[in-house]
Amino acid sequence: MYGVEPGSALEKKLRALFVKGNSNAAQQFNEFLQEGDLHSAYALAHTIKTSALLINKTTLSDISTQLEHLLKNKEQLPPELCNQFAQEMAAVLAELIQD
DSSP: OOOOOOTSSHHHHHHHHHHHHTTHHHHHHHHHHHHTTTTHHHHHHHHHHHHHHTTTOHHHHHHHHHHHHHHHHTTTHHHHHHHHHHHHHHHHHHHHHOO
């Protein structure tokens, strides 16, 4: 386990903050890429990586880590990885909203 204790009051607060602060993160990420703003795309991937890890969403954190690495090295982003990011963000947000 990398994040905070599952079920703790802190985790519940962090989950609520994650939803509040990242409800449109996948859309923002795509917009940054379309605009060529790789710095902002990198920063967003880094933020999601860390925030997801804190709330024990390791799959989302792992995908964000891959995006962050590719952006840092100015490598081409595979479209399927960007799609995975969007799908996992949607799944995590849907789960957190239900809780």
